[in-house]
Amino acid sequence: MKLQMVDLGGQYRKIQTEVDLAINEVISSSAFINGPKVHSFQRELEEYLGIKHVIPCGNGTDALQIALMALNLKKGDEIICPDFTFVATAEVVKLLGLTAIFVDVDKDNFTIDIENIKSAITSKTRAIIPVHLFGQCTNMEAILKIAKENNLHIIEDTAQAIGANYIFADGKKQKAGTIGNIGTTSFFPSKNLGCYGDGGAIFTHDDALAEKMRKMVNHGMEDRYHYKYIGVNSRLDSVQAAVLSVKLKRLESYNSARIEAADYYDKCFEGNEKISIPKRVNFSTHVFHQYTLKLKDINRDKLCKHLQNKGIPFGVYYPVPLHQQTPYKEERFSERNFLVTNELCKTVLSLPMHTELTTEQMDFISQAILEVI
Numbered sequence: 001m002k003l004q005m006v007d008l009g010g011q012y013r014k015i016q017t018e019v020d021l022a023i024n025e026v027i028s029s030s031a032f033i034n035g036p037k038v039h040s041f042q043r044e045l046e047e048y049l050g051i052k053h054v055i056p057c058g059n060g061t062d063a064l065q066i067a068l069m070a071l072n073l074k075k076g077d078e079i080i081c082p083d084f085t086f087v088a089t090a091e092v093v094k095l096l097g098l099t100a101i102f103v104d105v106d107k108d109n110f111t112i113d114i115e116n117i118k119s120a121i122t123s124k125t126r127a128i129i130p131v132h133l134f135g136q137c138t139n140m141e142a143i144l145k146i147a148k149e150n151n152l153h154i155i156e157d158t159a160q161a162i163g164a165n166y167i168f169a170d171g172k173k174q175k176a177g178t179i180g181n182i183g184t185t186s187f188f189p190s191k192n193l194g195c196y197g198d199g200g201a202i203f204t205h206d207d208a209l210a211e212k213m214r215k216m217v218n219h220g221m222e223d224r225y226h227y228k229y230i231g232v233n234s235r236l237d238s239v240q241a242a243v244l245s246v247k248l249k250r251l252e253s254y255n256s257a258r259i260e261a262a263d264y265y266d267k268c269f270e271g272n273e274k275i276s277i278p279k280r281v282n283f284s285t286h287v288f289h290q291y292t293l294k295l296k297d298i299n300r301d302k303l304c305k306h307l308q309n310k311g312i313p314f315g316v317y318y319p320v321p322l323h324q325q326t327p328y329k330e331e332r333f334s335e336r337n338f339l340v341t342n343e344l345c346k347t348v349l350s351l352p353m354h355t356e357l358t359t360e361q362m363d364f365i366s367q368a369i370l371e372v373i
């Protein structure tokens, strides 16, 4: 059985005619940068998300950087980030001369812990970057409240959760990434909405921020060769936009396929006390960018070796907490404030998760895991 962490080839073959046609249209038109395909994708995504402004850009890391650049922050301002996330979230903070303050996460849903945010706030705190990790939203209502009380910006890192619905206490639903001041996402090929190269986008309801960020992605240019801001060169190219338009139409069904696969995995591991399946929270749907188990009293290295021998791919997202990584270490971070992240880094295991998984494949994968336990 040939298994992959993500089966992009299988997914492509089902939409090949449409994708190839869309790409060929771009090539024939020669409108490679800022062409009509980029504008139409932008509008389609605005409509899908229910957001006023989408600003396409080069990748998800740039999206975070540009969001921070737009907020008039100054050196030494503190930005609260989860300790358990992909490095990009904190990397851009440091790159801009800001201070990344890491905060522990919730042991069950892996997103930034609300009580710990409160204790991390100081007079220098300016923003919180909740990361909707593995496909499920952070508790945004709690974060909105904290942000309001402390006058903080919220940038939602939605790279792993595009299409997830946040569910407010009153039942109202809103798409992940559209709740804070700014949302960011990545179209890296393996993300839930992936293109065939690098790509990303920024979302906001705020007209002034949108106008500023739209200039910033293109060197801060206002009129041709007249610059209003220091910007960057970070544009989504038309070939990627063409692919994304074809795939956005299918995002709901792609996410449903992931949810179905996750439910099937759950059943395979049902009743096993050494494995905790991903928790679903009541304030968000889960679009399973990753299907991540927590192992109890299991030697993960031994289990991984066994999976390797059987040709089963797996991932450890993430093996080291950010506060322990060389460029991010600081005296102020005390290990006792990161007990959950430290533990998760030792016990998590992500299984193959994509839109093309079959029940036979999941039976094979889960049996291989249960064999070892």
Ligand SMILES: *Cc1c(COP(=O)(O)O)cnc(C)c1O
Binding pocket: 059, 060, 061, 062, 085, 086, 088, 089, 131, 157, 159, 160, 185, 186, 187, 188, 198, 199, 200
């Ligand atoms: C993938 C990812 C990013 C960065 O996206 P790129 O497009 O690869 O730059 C940022 N944050 C999180 C949580 C991610 O998973």
